[in-house]
Amino acid sequence: MTTHKGFDPQAFRAALGTFTTGVTIITTRAQDGEAVGITANSFNSVSLDPPLVLWSLAKNARSLSVFSGARHWNVHVLSAGQEALSGRFARQGEDKFAGLELDDGISKAPLLQGCTARFQCRTAFSYDGGDHIIFVGEVLAYDRSELPPLVFQSGQYAIAARKPREELRLGATPPPECSYTEDLLGYLLGRAHYQMLHALRQLLSTQALDERSFFILSVLSIRDRLTLDELNAFIAYTGMLASPESMDVLEAQRLVALETDDGEARYVMTADGREASLRQIALAKAVEEDVSAKLGAGDAMALKLLLKRLIASSDPGMPDLWSPR
Ligand SMILES: Cc1cc2nc3c(=O)[nH]c(=O)nc-3n(C[C@H](O)[C@H](O)[C@H](O)COP(=O)(O)O)c2cc1C
Known part of the structure; x- marks a missing residue:
């Protein structure tokens, strides 16, 4: 040979x-x-x-x-x-x-x-x-x-992520005097975020909730009985802060309640809070189903994988909400 x-x-x-x-x-x-x-x-x-x-x-x-x-x-x-x-x-x-x-x-x-x-x-x-x-x-x-x-x-x-036959305008040349391009990752992420969350924001407004309240309820729906500091550790990545006053508003809306445990004040979700959160999750799932159907199962999977890698690569070391205690 x-x-x-x-x-x-x-x-x-x-x-x-x-x-x-x-x-x-x-x-x-x-x-x-x-x-x-x-x-x-x-x-x-x-x-x-x-x-x-x-x-x-x-x-x-x-x-x-x-x-x-x-x-x-x-x-x-x-x-x-x-x-x-x-x-x-x-x-x-x-x-x-x-x-x-x-x-x-x-x-x-x-x-x-x-x-x-x-x-x-x-x-x-x-x-x-x-x-x-x-x-x-x-x-x-x-x-x-x-x-x-x-x-x-x-x-x-x-x-595999499919490359669509029709040309997306990705990589289009911007005017020379403009350093902003439609290919900028931050722009793409931001725009995708706002477009995808449009329906959710409308629901939040009918629920008389702002974005910070939405994040607080989302965290409590995954992990109940949190101190204010623990709650804040989970939402810190948004740049927003749950203050005692913002929690008072949620308490007045009867969506969360304050309980004292071994002398420590902890926030728990009420039945109304859970209900409000479930409606948000149901809507988020419906939006996701719609987007996945348009992208196709493989592309939706590829998109999630890349977003998870991006999140991991830009993670400043915040606690992982979904890992077991
Ligand atoms: C992605 C991938 C592709 C592979 N392709 C081949 C292949 O085409 N032909 C081959 O003989 N072995 C291929 N292998 C290696 C065999 O799967 C591996 O040697 C296997 O243990 C052989 O089994 P056996 O020795 O129990 O028969 C591949 C392995 C991987 C991970």
Whole structure:
């Protein structure tokens, strides 16, 4: 076999890894009934008529002999939430199928659930491919769901955000005398925030609540019985402060009540406060559903992921409201 001089294997791998792919799990069953499967991103389409697909298996994989002798195998295109499953099928030496519910397929090959698409195949050809064997399969049946797919790029899992066909005016050149651009992240975040919260602000005005009261009620709906200092620690990121006077207003509206616990004054939410908060949450969820439907599930997921990263990267170290006490 020829060795390609000048090919640094790591650099070669890294260059190949820039080719962004989905992630699949390929499964089959051994003669003795043992279920076998591996994570593979070498999957690709070959032909529409006849319907053919391919993937390649490392010659040092433990499952090589089983796949080489198998007549049928199933390809599962993993969905964005199946990263852990991908990790499990990429590791040797554990029962990869433990606890998994399987569907009935046209062959005995295991058929996993929760995927973006599945292809049930019969081996058509296999070829020697260097340190891999290339399997070409005829697709006998397939199905797909609306779940967004998991993506793999440069050794990392990712999720895809679609690039719309119609040109967004992102990156439009501003007039030379103006340093403000519509591509400025702060502008985009601010504008998205105001547009998304428009309906909520209208609800708040019918509830005779200002934004600070909204933040206070939101915090109390997640964590009740807080001192003023604890409350303030949770809303400090907004730049607003809950003062004793602002709490008096909420008390007068019968939305919160003050209770004394071991000599410490703590704010609790009243039934009316809970009701007001529930209406806000219901509206926020309806707005989110509407936006997610317009963006699509995958893009909504990508947007949330990037916002969480942005929040983490600009977090001045405030307490985490959602972590258990
Ligand atoms: C994202 C990803 C893609 C992979 N793609 C392939 C592939 O296409 N072919 C392959 O042989 N191994 C691939 N692997 C590695 C196998 O999943 C891994 O070696 C597995 O443990 C082999 O299983 P086995 O040795 O139990 O048969 C991939 C791993 C990951 C995480």
